[in-house]
Amino acid sequence: MSLPSRKPIPFDNPATYQISVQGWLDATMSDLLGGMTISPDTVEADPPVTTLEGELRDQAALAGVLNTLYELHLTVLSVKRLEI
Numbered sequence: 654m655s656l657p658s659r660k661p662i663p664f665d666n667p668a669t670y671q672i673s674v675q676g677w678l679d680a681t682m683s684d685l686l687g688g689m690t691i692s693p694d695t696v697e698a699d700p701p702v703t704t705l706e707g708e709l710r711d712q713a714a715l716a717g718v719l720n721t722l723y724e725l726h727l728t729v730l731s732v733k734r735l736e737i
Contacts, residue, residue, distance in 0.1 A: 662734075664712040669735040672705040672718065675728040687718045692704065
C-alpha cells in the first residue's frame with residue numbers, strides 16, 4: 654500500500670507556527686522572537702509553559718527563533734506548523 658502523494662511544502666515561504674516552551678516569557682520579548690505572540694499558560698503549571706504563535710517569513714526565521722529560545726535556556730516542548 655502506498656501513501657498518497659503530498660505536495661511539497663517550500664521551506665522559503667511564510668508560514669504560521671506554534672511553539673511551546675517550558676518556562677515563562679514576558680510579552681515584551683516578542684520583537685526578539687520574530688514578532689510572535691507570547692501567551693503564558695493560564696493554568697498554574699509547574700513548571701510554567703509559554704506558547705508562541707505567529708507568522709515567520711521562512712524556515713530560516715524559524716531557526717532564528719529556536720536559536721534565541723536555546724540561548725535563553727528554555728526547553729522547547731513542541732513546534733507545530735499551522736495550516737493557513
